[in-house]
Amino acid sequence: MHEEIIHTNNTSKEKQNYTMLELGSTPAYGWPAFKQVVKRSLSRELFVGLWLTIKEMGKTLFLGGKHTTQYPFEKLPISPRYRAIHNMLRLLESGHYRCIGCGLCEKICISNCIAMETRYDENQRKEVSEYTINFGRCIYCGYCAEVCPELAIVHGGRYETASEQRASFSLFDDMLTPIDVLKQQQEFAGFGSVSPNADAAIKKTPLAY
Amino acid sequence: MDALVIGTIIKVVLVLLVVSALAGFGTYIERKVLAFMQRRLGPAHVGPFGLLQIAADGIKLFTKEDIIPQNANKFIFSLAPVITAATAFIALSAVPLFPTFIIPESLPLIGGAIVPSVIADVNIGILFVLGMMAAGLYGPLLAGMAQANKWGILGSARTAIQFLSYEVVTGLSVLAPIMLVGSLSLIDFNNAQIGGVGSWIIWQQPIAFVLFLIAGFAETNRTPFDLLEHEAEIISGYVTEYSGLRWGMFFIGEYSNMFTISILAAVIFCGGYGDIGFIPGWLALLLKVVFFFFLMLWVRASWPHIRPDQLMWLCWKVLMPLAVINIVITGIVVMI
Numbered sequence: 001m002h003e004e005i006i007h008t009n010n011t012s013k014e015k016q017n018y019t020m021l022e023l024g025s026t027p028a029y030g031w032p033a034f035k036q037v038v039k040r041s042l043s044r045e046l047f048v049g050l051w052l053t054i055k056e057m058g059k060t061l062f063l064g065g066k067h068t069t070q071y072p073f074e075k076l077p078i079s080p081r082y083r084a085i086h087n088m089l090r091l092l093e094s095g096h097y098r099c100i101g102c103g104l105c106e107k108i109c110i111s112n113c114i115a116m117e118t119r120y121d122e123n124q125r126k127e128v129s130e131y132t133i134n135f136g137r138c139i140y141c142g143y144c145a146e147v148c149p150e151l152a153i154v155h156g157g158r159y160e161t162a163s164e165q166r167a168s169f170s171l172f173d174d175m176l177t178p179i180d181v182l183k184q185q186q187e188f189a190g191f192g193s194v195s196p197n198a199d200a201a202i203k204k205t206p207l208a209y
Numbered sequence: 210m211d212a213l214v215i216g217t218i219i220k221v222v223l224v225l226l227v228v229s230a231l232a233g234f235g236t237y238i239e240r241k242v243l244a245f246m247q248r249r250l251g252p253a254h255v256g257p258f259g260l261l262q263i264a265a266d267g268i269k270l271f272t273k274e275d276i277i278p279q280n281a282n283k284f285i286f287s288l289a290p291v292i293t294a295a296t297a298f299i300a301l302s303a304v305p306l307f308p309t310f311i312i313p314e315s316l317p318l319i320g321g322a323i324v325p326s327v328i329a330d331v332n333i334g335i336l337f338v339l340g341m342m343a344a345g346l347y348g349p350l351l352a353g354m355a356q357a358n359k360w361g362i363l364g365s366a367r368t369a370i371q372f373l374s375y376e377v378v379t380g381l382s383v384l385a386p387i388m389l390v391g392s393l394s395l396i397d398f399n400n401a402q403i404g405g406v407g408s409w410i411i412w413q414q415p416i417a418f419v420l421f422l423i424a425g426f427a428e429t430n431r432t433p434f435d436l437l438e439h440e441a442e443i444i445s446g447y448v449t450e451y452s453g454l455r456w457g458m459f460f461i462g463e464y465s466n467m468f469t470i471s472i473l474a475a476v477i478f479c480g481g482y483g484d485i486g487f488i489p490g491w492l493a494l495l496l497k498v499v500f501f502f503f504l505m506l507w508v509r510a511s512w513p514h515i516r517p518d519q520l521m522w523l524c525w526k527v528l529m530p531l532a533v534i535n536i537v538i539t540g541i542v543v544m545i
Contacts, residue, residue: 037527049511053246060245067248 078157079195080188083140085169086133087156088176089188095179098152101126105144105153113137114144131172135161145188154188216312216322224301224328232464233263239506246510273453280357281450289355290455293348293462300341301465302328304472305395307491308482326482327396334395335383338473342428342466346372348459349430349437353447364446367436370517374524375427375434381532382420385539386410386477395473399481406485411478416535418478420528422504425470427520430463432509436517471501 027033059065069076078084089098101118117130145154153175161169169175177185195201237252237260244251252259277283305327312322331337346368353365387393389410390401402408411418427434438446445451448459475481475497482490515523 034527037523046512050507053507053511056248057242057245060248065248066250068250070250070253 077195077197078159080157080193081195082157082159083142083145083155084159085135085156085161086144086175087154088131088172089152089154089185090177090179090182092182092185095182097128097176098150099128099131100150100152101128102149104147104149108143108147110141110143111137111139128172133170133175134166135170136166151188213323213325216324217328219312219322220306220324220328221302223324224306225298228298228301228465228468229461231468232461233267235464235467235502236266236460237263238502239509242503242506243510246507267457270453270457275453275455276450278357278450282355282357285351285355286450287455289348289352290451290458290462292351293345294458294465296341296345296348297462297465297469300338300345300469301472303331303334303337303341303395304469305399305476305481306472307494326399330394330396333393335387335393335398335473335477338395338469339379339383342469343372343376345462345466348462349447352451352459356447356450358449360444360449361447363443364437364449367443367517368447370521371427371430371434371436374521375424378420378524378528378532379424379428381529381536382417382424383477384532385414385417385536388536388539388543389413395476395481398477399483402480403483405483406480409478409480414478414535414539416531418474420532420535421478422474422501423528424524425474426505426508427524429466429470429505431467431505433512433514434520435509435514436520439514467502467505468498471498471505474501 027036056065090096091098101116103116103118106114106116113134113136115130115132115134116128118126119129121127140155142155148154158169163169240262241251241259252262255261255265277286307326309326310324312324327334349368350365350372353361353363353368355361386398390398392398392401398410402410426432430437436446438448443449448456451459472494475494479497480493482494484490485493488496
């Protein structure tokens with residue numbers, strides 16, 4: 001199994017070292033077949049199986065070994081790289097939305113699903129008067145979040161997007177962080193960031209091959 | 210009216226009600242045990258611990274549309290589930306379930322009635338029970354052939370195969386205990402083992418016990434012999450076209466048969482309802498039946514099922530000779 005295999009030419013069978021498994025021989029006639037049955041019946045194999053299942057039952061019942069995630073009530077954490085329904089973030093200091101109306105996300109959107117209108121407000125600053133994302137067209141590519149100079153539009157983790165109306169998620173105010181939960185606004189970790197449970201999920205890489 | 214007659218009627222009603230309820234409860238237990246053995250939860254949302262799942266299933270089965278396929282033989286199609294359910298309950302009529310008890314005189318109407326341990330103490334008890342359970346196989350056989358469905362036909366063919374295979378082993382394996390006890394009545398079997406754990410027939414007839422259990426698994430259509438309706442191979446076999454209440458009757462019949470086989474194994478080999486030390490007889494029988502029922506679920510979770518040809522091979526070439534040898538040895542010992 002551990003012999004070095006030289007992959008110079010995959011089509012030439014001579015250079016590959018296949019390892020055959022020891023499967024034994026299949027008995028062809030009565031007496032060896034009978035002996036095989038006796039061996040298998042009396043060699044504890046059946047009881048090993050029984051022991052395994054009763055052990056798992058004990059673990060499940062008493063040691064909390066259940067693997068079930070009761071989905072609508074419990075959810076598994078998703079990666080920060082996951083690209084679901086967008087969030088519009090606010091400035092932490094003033095609470096004003098971060099979007100400066102530059103229009104880069106609208107320009108870069110490859111499925112043309114972002115529509116925005118801007119105007120100058122009384123301080124001669126850009127103000128976003130209309131901002132919608134057509135989620136029937138959005139392919140969640142993440143270009144809008146990547147191009148945004150202010151980290152104003154990011155992808156959130158809201159992946160349950162069944163709704164009675166198409167417009168349910170798509171208005172600017174729906175995506176904007178509510179002002180009362182501004183303290184809990186999560187900063188976007190950025191593309192390529194690792195999961196919060198990355199350290200726990202890491203495993204030793206088998207190097208044998 | 211005669212006290213015994215009233216008692217017998219009470220017993221009949223009790224058995225019908227309790228065993229039908231137990232069949233439903235059996236499905237719940239089966240789902241829970243299988244779930245735990247596979248690290249799942251099983252039914253958990255309907256009622257406390259998912260217990261009302263039985264009621265939910267019952268409502269679902271009762272309110273489903275009753276469908277009879279166009280080309281099916283309608284009479285036999287409707288008759289087959291009744292055969293399975295009825296024979297399962299008729300078989301229970303000769304099985305001792307609990308010790309005989311007398312209803313106290315203080316109760317009105319039924320006071321003083323003697324409720325017998327067995328509904329009908331026929332002197333050929335074992336033959337009757339095994340014969341009735343064998344007749345129950347007409348249910349799957351006719352159901353599969355009447356529904357004009359190729360999977361159903363395959364299911365019936367497998368029913369015939371299974372029937373021909375295990376029935377010999379069942380008969381021969383109980384023959385040795387019958388020779389020891391010298392009676393076919395299950396009451397006599399129970400009374401022969403009344404002297405505590407040491408007098409159980411299982412110690413004298415371990416091979417017969419194992420053979421009987423194996424044949425019982427085949428008789429009740431349980432894994433590893435669940436050939437009749439193995440989903441991965443023949444969709445649902447003989448119940449492919451069945452739904453709703455008719456399907457439910459097959460189900461009740463199957464679970465009643467599981468209880469019957471469990472009780473038979475307990476009464477013939479493991480002392481029946483005799484007291485074990487401080488454990489009263491009715492509780493002892495209940496514990497034994499629960500153990501055998503659990504064994505069926507346990508085996509289902511652990512072992513793969515076998516092919517029809519392997520079942521025939523096993524029954525005819527291994528188990529039957531073993532049973533015959535066992536009978537010969539028992540006969541010699543009894544003669545000496």
